[in-house]
Amino acid sequence: MKRHIFRRALSATLIMSLLAPVPGFAQQGATGPPAAPPAVPARPVLPAAAPPPPSRIIPGPEYRVGPGDILDVQIAGRLEVIRSQVAVDLEGAVNMPPLGSIPLSGLTLLEAHRRIAARAHAIYKFVDVTVAVVAPRTFEITVSGEVERPGTMTVSATRRLHEVTLEAGGVTPRGSLRRVLVARKSGQAEMDLLRFELRGDLSQNPFVEEGMRILVPPKGPSVMLAGAVRRPGEYEIGPDGSLAALLDLVGGLSQAAAGAEARLTRVGADGRKETLTLDLHTALRAPADVPLQPGDALFVPPLSVLQDVVEVRGAFTGTPESSKTSVAGKATIVQRFELAQGDRVRDVVVRAGGAAAYADLRLTVIERSGQTGPRQRIPVDLHRLLVEKDETQNVLLQNGDVVLLPIVEDKVYVVGEVRTPGGLDFRPDLTPREYVTLAGGPTNRAKLPGTAVTFRNGRTYAMADAPPLEPGAVVTVPEVAVKWWQDYLQIASVLAGLVTAYTGVYILFNGPLSRP
Template sequence: MCGLRLLCVCALVLVPGFVLAQESGDLGVPAGEAETALESPVDPETYVLGPGDGLFISLTGSITDMYWGSVTLQGRLYLKTPVSRVTIGEASNLRIPVYKTIDRIQVSGMTLANAEKKANEVASKYFKDVQVSLGLARFRRCKVFVVGDVFKPGVVGATPVTRASEVLKRAELQGTASRASIELLRGGDVHSIINLYSFELTGDASANPFVMDGDIIMVPAMKKRVTVRGAVYGSGVYSLRISALTAEQTRTSEGIYELEAGDKATEIVRKAGGVAPWADLRNSYVKRRTGAESKAIKIGVDLEKVLVEGDTLADVLMEDGDILVIPSVEDVVYVEGAVNAPGAILYQPELGALSYIGLAGGPTDRASMGRVKVRRPNGDIISANGNPEIRRGDAVIVPEVTLRWWQDYLTIGTAVTSVVIAWLTIAR
């Protein structure tokens, strides 16, 4: 009698929660379970069961019932049938089923579909017309071990629908950690190679597998690397540049990125998050050290031709240790030399060199207009003859004449005459 009362009390406590769960569409899932975001419905043909998975077991046919079950720590699932019902309260019509275990099934390591087939095989030994359906209702928690170049090595909690990238995000990759050749070990063997670049840039899900209980993720250091510096949305250190004329802020960053075989400048730019709107694509370049003395050379790479015009021949194959520099577009044009108001002038499109000389107050009387040069931001120097169109960041250089015909000759003659007269006076 005491046992029946205890059963009734337990039922009064549990049944309201069970009913509420039915109304919320989460039948029988224990309260407090955190929801797991899914990227797609669980595939019964591929989902592998393990200890802790929660299931709905549905019986149809001569017996119709549904109950909550979970895979035990030994990897078993208990198959049950209702044998009676208990009424709660004398005036209540609420009746809860009492179950009897008819068999247990070893399901750990089986896919959900195969476990359902096994459950039906077992049920057929006891009933002729009962069908068993298994529905996954709760994911088990599993441990994944992360080692190598991470800030937080050790155990990371996950579920069977957690991807490797989510685990690595919690472990926090170091700046020198590889993102393209991370090993996922399962059962002591390399199960797959994790390539975060491939997943993030192309959406290749095979490069970012789901994790399983006991997986070990080994994060090595980069074998080859390049540095990207300048106007990119990088993950490295960044600073803000403020325009002297407009007070506009632009971000420049510097970071280290892994070099994979065949990577060109455009692949590295994508790894660095892409170029910023203020990037000076035309004047980008690669700094490379070559030879036994590691002499630095500069290789121009016109990213505007590659990224905007689609000229793949203008791309540059990167090498280990290269530095890709993407300067910021200057909002000004510099006019230097023999002008009345030298300095920075706010850039205006479609103006030539002569126009900027005029905006700088015009040439002085000593300006050599036939020898005006234009210096591009990448260091190239061109003649201003023909009044070329000026780009952002250009410098217009107006040199002075060495001698200005009669004025300079008169000045020199006067000075020489003064010296001769003084000498003759002293000689007397």
């Protein structure tokens, strides 16, 4: 009972505390004056700064000063430094008391520095003068022609021609990089932006000026450079039309270029293509040159194309650069080597890492493409050359030779009219007829007396006359032309069918046969 009374009293107390009025924040501390907020330390008041430069590019000494530029001029003496930021007025001058009015329009930043310093030295002794552009002027220019976004744009005086064309979306694939027309107050000029891109020639990438008009014309006649040149591709012919100048522009020939074997293909007056062989080392030696024509194509072959080579295939040990292959589960290689004058078979075998342990040294073959005749196969016995030191087998190699080194065969192959043709393990005690038996025996169509045995050296014998078999030999069982009564019965059946068919066709068109 007491517990229930205690709970009710506690609940009533909580309810009354929630309903009781609470003094607001405005009522607190009303007895005295309001407390002052804590003092905030005052920040130093800076003088009004010059407007920030529209470009983050710091103008160099070749920058030309003009109306609207804001210059920072410092005159430092022994005891005092005078610093002021002055604007170039519409007349192109700056007014700097006590130096007075100094005309600067059209001068480079270096020339403006010298002029201000000369005026300061006339008034002050032992002072150093520095001049910098803190806010370059801005103005409008026009970009038209073969750019992605032609039109009028506002640019800073620190911009150059190449940057402006990029801001206009860049030159289109149809546009010319070598004949960009620039119209200024001083006149019109033709700029070669390709020379700036490839060689960094700033004379072809001037600063923009007030009222400048830029026109990118369509691409002019071009030529193709291919092969062993530094930058192969299609290039517009330059204003001088010189092959030597174009090759110099693209970086010249590569180190592996066969300049004496260059080929120039051009379209003649009759519309036909003709190819000329050029020795570039002679043709481009000053003062000689080759004038370019529209559509010319210059190909400079690499030295590797002209280098004599020899190829090895088969059971060689190989080098890290060898292309790995496999024959009958044994590793073989294919690799090309440069052929020096006087190289022979032994030289190439050594460069290929030597013969593998499973190589058939006695059956090496050199395949040689005849210049005027058929392809030749020259047998070489590497066993005699490498083991017996027989130099008659050390054949002199020629460009394009292929040295084939087969693997040692451990099987005899039975093919033709046998029940299970294929390879069988070599056993020196077996005859060709016994190998035919191991292959399942002859089929019903086999002509066993005509069986032939072909050895790896290419020689073929009749089975009865064949010498003892060697690994890699092939036993061929031919097919009989006519097999006794089976073939005759089949022939008779075919003839009977033809007679029946002919008779049926005759009756169909001429009626039944009538007796006389």
